Amino acid sequence: xxxxxxxxxxxxxxxxxxxxxxxxxxxxxxxxxxxxxxxxxxxxxxxxxxxxxxxxxxxxxxxxxxxxxxxxxxxxxxxxxxxxxxxxxxxxxxxxxxxxxxxxxxxxxxxxxxxxxxxxxxxxxxxxxxxxxxxxxxxxxxxxxxxxxxxxxxxxxxxxxxxxxxxxxxxxxxxxxxxxxxxxxxxxxxxxxxxxxxxxxxxxxxxxxxxxxxxxxxxxxxxxxxxxxxxxxxxxxxxxxxxxxxxxxxxxxxxx
Amino acid sequence: xxxxxxxxxxxxxxxxxxxxxxxxxxxxxxxxxxxxxxxxxxxxxxxxxxxxxxxxxxxxxxxxxxxxxxxxxxxxxxxxxxxxxxxxxxxxxxxxxxxxxxxxxxxxxxxxxxxxxxxxxxxxxxxxxxxxxxxxxxxxxxxxxxxxxxxxxxxxxxxxxxxxxxxxxxxxxxxxxxxxxxxxxxxxxxxxxxxxxxxxxxxxxxxxxxxxxxxxxxxxxxxxxxxxxxxxxxxxxxxxxxxxxxxxxxxxxxxxxxxxxxxxxxxxxxxxxxxxxxxxxxxxxxxxxx
Amino acid sequence: xxxxxxxxxxxxxxxxxxxxxxxxxxxxxxxxxxxxxxxxxxxxxxxxxxxxxxxxxxxxxxxxxxxxxxxxxxxxxxxxxxxxxxxxxxxxxxxxxxxxxxxxxxxxxxxxxxxxxxxxxxxxxxxxxxxxxxxxxxxxxxxxxxxxxxxxxxxxxxxxxxxxxxxxxxxxxxxxxxxxxxxxxxxxxxxxxxxxxxxxxxxxxxxxxxxxxxxxxxxxxxxxxxxxxxxxxxxxxxxxxxxxxxxxxxxxxxxxxxxxxxxxxxxxxxxxxxxxxxxxxxxxxxxxxxxxxxxxxxxxxxxxxxxxxxxxxxxxxx
Numbered sequence: 001x002x003x004x005x006x007x008x009x010x011x012x013x014x015x016x017x018x019x020x021x022x023x024x025x026x027x028x029x030x031x032x033x034x035x036x037x038x039x040x041x042x043x044x045x046x047x048x049x050x051x052x053x054x055x056x057x058x059x060x061x062x063x064x065x066x067x068x069x070x071x072x073x074x075x076x077x078x079x080x081x082x083x084x085x086x087x088x089x090x091x092x093x094x095x096x097x098x099x100x101x102x103x104x105x106x107x108x109x110x111x112x113x114x115x116x117x118x119x120x121x122x123x124x125x126x127x128x129x130x131x132x133x134x135x136x137x138x139x140x141x142x143x144x145x146x147x148x149x150x151x152x153x154x155x156x157x158x159x160x161x162x163x164x165x166x167x168x169x170x171x172x173x174x175x176x177x178x179x180x181x182x183x184x185x186x187x188x189x190x191x192x193x194x195x196x197x198x199x200x201x202x203x204x205x206x207x208x209x210x211x212x213x214x215x216x217x218x219x220x221x222x223x224x225x226x227x228x229x230x231x232x233x234x235x236x237x238x239x240x241x242x243x244x245x246x247x248x249x250x251x252x253x254x255x256x
Numbered sequence: 257x258x259x260x261x262x263x264x265x266x267x268x269x270x271x272x273x274x275x276x277x278x279x280x281x282x283x284x285x286x287x288x289x290x291x292x293x294x295x296x297x298x299x300x301x302x303x304x305x306x307x308x309x310x311x312x313x314x315x316x317x318x319x320x321x322x323x324x325x326x327x328x329x330x331x332x333x334x335x336x337x338x339x340x341x342x343x344x345x346x347x348x349x350x351x352x353x354x355x356x357x358x359x360x361x362x363x364x365x366x367x368x369x370x371x372x373x374x375x376x377x378x379x380x381x382x383x384x385x386x387x388x389x390x391x392x393x394x395x396x397x398x399x400x401x402x403x404x405x406x407x408x409x410x411x412x413x414x415x416x417x418x419x420x421x422x423x424x425x426x427x428x429x430x431x432x433x434x435x436x437x438x439x440x441x442x443x444x445x446x447x448x449x450x451x452x453x454x455x456x457x458x459x460x461x462x463x464x465x466x467x468x469x470x471x472x473x474x475x476x477x478x479x480x481x482x483x484x485x486x487x488x489x490x491x492x493x494x495x496x497x498x499x500x501x502x503x504x505x506x507x508x509x510x511x512x513x514x515x516x517x518x519x520x521x522x523x524x525x526x527x528x529x530x531x532x533x534x535x536x537x538x539x540x541x542x543x544x545x546x
Numbered sequence: 547x548x549x550x551x552x553x554x555x556x557x558x559x560x561x562x563x564x565x566x567x568x569x570x571x572x573x574x575x576x577x578x579x580x581x582x583x584x585x586x587x588x589x590x591x592x593x594x595x596x597x598x599x600x601x602x603x604x605x606x607x608x609x610x611x612x613x614x615x616x617x618x619x620x621x622x623x624x625x626x627x628x629x630x631x632x633x634x635x636x637x638x639x640x641x642x643x644x645x646x647x648x649x650x651x652x653x654x655x656x657x658x659x660x661x662x663x664x665x666x667x668x669x670x671x672x673x674x675x676x677x678x679x680x681x682x683x684x685x686x687x688x689x690x691x692x693x694x695x696x697x698x699x700x701x702x703x704x705x706x707x708x709x710x711x712x713x714x715x716x717x718x719x720x721x722x723x724x725x726x727x728x729x730x731x732x733x734x735x736x737x738x739x740x741x742x743x744x745x746x747x748x749x750x751x752x753x754x755x756x757x758x759x760x761x762x763x764x765x766x767x768x769x770x771x772x773x774x775x776x777x778x779x780x781x782x783x784x785x786x787x788x789x790x791x792x793x794x795x796x797x798x799x800x801x802x803x804x805x806x807x808x809x810x811x812x813x814x815x816x817x818x819x820x821x822x823x824x825x826x827x828x829x830x831x832x833x834x835x836x837x838x839x840x841x842x843x844x845x846x847x848x849x850x851x852x853x854x855x856x857x858x859x860x861x862x863x864x
Contacts, residue, residue: 052745076751088749090742093735101739105751107732111760114731115724121731128732168750291656341845348602349844351659352801355604356840359794363833474790478667481660516675523664530661531649 003028003203004080004172009048009058010227018044019227021057024220026172026203031194033206033214036224037247042207043085045224046176049205050082051075062172077105079171083161083178085207091150098149098160099135102167103128132167139163139193155186162193172203179210191217215239223247258389263511264504265387269396269465271503272403273299276458277480278487278495279406280451285490286427287447290339290350294358296477297365298452301327302459303468304365307374316376324456330361331452332445340444358473365470378464399461406454407496414492423447427490475519479506482522485529488536497537552726555809559722563715567708576707578823583714584775585815587721589799590808591768594725596797597806598737599761601651602659605666606796609639609766610773611673611788614688615680617777621689628691632774636767643766644759651758658762666793673785685784688777710779717775718812721768725808728764737761769796791833798836801843804850813852 004026011019019041026032034042047053049060051072059068062078070078090098100107107128113121136142139159144152149160158178165173178194179187187210195217198204208214214221214235221238223231225247231238238244277295284292305323310316338357342349379398384391414420426433426443434440458476459468466472483502487494502522510518529536566579588610596602616635620626626634642665650661673680680686694709704712728734736757739747748754777783786792799818804810821835822828828835847854 050749072745072748073751073753076749082749084746084749088743088746090739090746093738093742097735097738101735101747101752102750104732104736104739108736109732111728111733111764114733115728115764117727117731125732164746164750291660338841338845345844345848346600347656348596348600349848351602351604351656352797353841353844355794355797356837356844358837359833360837360841363831363835363837366833367830478663482664485660517671520668520671523668526664527646527661530653530657534653534657 001027003063004049004205005059005061006049007059007061009045009055009060011044011048011053011056017227019048019224022222022224022227022229023058024222024229024232026205026220028171028203029198029201030219031198031204031206031217032220032222033208033218034222034224035208035211035214040224040247041227042224043176044227046082046174046205046207050080050174076168076170079168080174081165081168081170081172082174083158083165083176085176085180087154087157087161089149089157089160089164091148093149094146095136095141095149095152095160096129096132096145099132099163099167100125100128102135102164103131105168132163135163135166138166140189155182155190158182158186158190159193162190162197166197170202172205173197174205176207177209178206179208179213187213259511261388261390263507265390265392265396265507266510267504267507268500269392269399269503270462270506271483271500272400273458273462273476273499274479274483274502275403275496275499276406276454276461277476278483278499279410279492280455280458281480281484282490282492282495283410283447283451283454285484287423287443288339290354291481292451293351293354293477293481294334294361294473295451295455295480296473296475297358297361298327298331298455298473299459299462299476300365300468300470300473301330301361302456303463303472304369304374304459304470305456306460306463307376307468308369310376316379319376320460323460324453327456327459328449328453331448331455334452335444335448339448340441358477362470362473369470371470373467373469375463375467393465395461395464399465402457402461403496403499406457407492410492419446478526479522482526482529485536486525488538491536491538494536494538552730555726556719556723558809559719559812563712563719567711573705573707576705576711578820580707580710580714580779581776582812582816582819583711583718584772584779585796585799585819586718586812587714587775588769588772588796589803589811589815590718590721590725591765591772592796592800593805593808593811594728594768595761595765596800597804597811598729598734598741599758600741601758601762602656602797603662603762603765604659604790604793604797605662605664605669606765606769607788607790607792608662608666608669609643609769610776610792611669611785612639612642613770613773614777614783614787615673615686616770617774618686618688618783619679628689628778629693632771632778635774636770639766639770640763643763647759647762651762652755663790663793666788667790670785670788670790673788680785683785685782688781688783690781691778714775714779717771721771722808722812729808733757733760794836798840800850802839802851804853806849807853810850810852814850 002025007023009019009022010017022045034045036042048055051070054069059066062080067075067078090101107124109120109124133142136145139162141156141159141163144156152160162178178190182190191213194204218235221233221235222229223238223244230243230247231241277299280295280298281292284290302323305326306319309319309322334357338353342353378395380394384393414424422438423443425438426440430440479502483498484495486502487498502525506518506521509521613635616638617628617631620631620634621628646661646665650657674683694704697704736752739752740754740757744754773787776787795818799814800811802817803814843850
């Protein structure tokens, strides 16, 4: 059973195709990674799937429904949530509040109740807070709950973003380089966290540079180069694919 | 028929003024993404300064020159004192700053000049020219000619000169412009000077027809803004067409509907454009979304 | 027991409202106090809109005009009690804010400023020009609220100045209480999230356009009620209440005290309401002063006077 179906997605900026005709599928509980050299179009692809960019061509189908170009807040309602490569946390709010924000959909009721501080409004806030504390424990941030998010280390912020996304109780989770900038220990923690989330039945789509991590945790890998899909398959197959090796070697040569 | 022509002629005259104000908006907006709500005060200063320098005994051409130069200098001062120190501030802060600057200029004008209504003689006399049963003042031709001349001048500046291209490059991408060695601070200064000077010129040209006082700026700013929105924010051609269209609409409203509500036309245009055509007639469609 | 910021603000405000009259040099200051409270109410609405939702309105006086003229016209033409007229005005303002805000808050940037400016000027134009209904620029009488008479019958005899001072003080307390509730509620958290990162806010399911619209509608109601209270206590109103300068005053008051904080905004309202009363030459320099305040605060004290001072004190305490 497919949960997320990407069909022929493409976009151009100023006449240059950044992503061209990319298709693949993600099942519940599966970890699918998108890899490729720098500038291959991974983040652009993510931005199209998550409704930040309007795709030029193709469709995104979530749970049988066409959600192409749908606003991020509507996608969130349908169970798709993401994290960001360049971290998007609410800096001046506490770690706890950041996580509670993830409960927005369950937490928000009528503005009138909020204005009047009605019991219903307080109850919703309390439920969200309890949930948030449980999640923070799960990602190992319970001690930092009252700290301002801006004061956290990079690795902790990455986990905070995952906790906030988990608060939405998503069916599909898009993680944009969750281990970037993390040390080996932090990477391993995030590794475990992702595996655990997938085990609970959430479909995970991952963009990651740490090739060891990708090979370790992915069920399925999609390889992009110059905006096009050049290979796809399980980690073992993909790592032996000559086109993939050429793309990476080419990129390294160009960089060197 | 002659009645319609009359309304159209007066519409084109005010439209030319709105186009000049809108061009002023466009220049600053392109250079800095700042919507300068003080644009109308430049127009007021052009008219009022001319009046007072002329009254002090200077010949009219000299007074006009002084007004334009002084207003341009004030534009530069405003940029240095109020806009540059707030670089990087959120849009809301910049809007408040330009509104504050506009109210400051108005308050100062009220103290330095006075609260009376003023005018000075038209450049080529007051004998109306007859065209197919309608009439037009020679000064109206000055206004229309001024708008066209400024538009052509700007077009030549932006397409034919190195400096103009530097301004365009800055409006496209500030960082990239800095990287290729364009002094973006100077571009900002130039934009404010240019924009204030054009505003002052509009004030000079139109004062013999509409008269002036310390508080005419806000209304003109709003109408210039409506014109710029209608044409598409940041597009000089849009500013010209938007200004003329708004002027005509206002002329026709005054003629056929109600002269009391002729000013309402501009605001209804603003709201209608925002509701139905946010990028204006010539604007680029934004890929940003909320 | 440690006070939350909400209770501390409300408590301080209540103490000030109750005790300030002890220091009044003359009964004239009851009237000044009432004016401060009325402006404070409008400015609290601006805090919700500008400080929390990050949007700016340059036409809020238009809503004050609707609230004020509802009190002048509805009792005469519709036979409504003045208190009902306040509600009617608030409802009209809310609907108008919704109609104007809905399409515009889907756009990014400064568009609400422009649209609200146009809307405010249209409202003031109608109030000035529809002489048959509004009597035009000369103003119109407003019926008595009747509450003071009722209190007197019940044994509480207050002078007109005293009555309006306490009545507006209570209204402001109520308004501040509602705003602070909002700030600490799920909606308030969503607003703060929006400020932190709009894109992340959308990702967690926050409907940004809807949230901004709610803030605009709520702040319109604040302005409308403040206009109603002004009309009712003066028993007379002119179209100036809806004028552009009044809109600018509201924004300046909020900005001066601190546009993100209810206490700061009320402080700003107090300063700018007192100034003209204390400095008789102020009228002459009003525009100069307002303009300077707006520019300087935005450049040097972007959070406003009160939050900047509080930060200093807290910083020194640590």
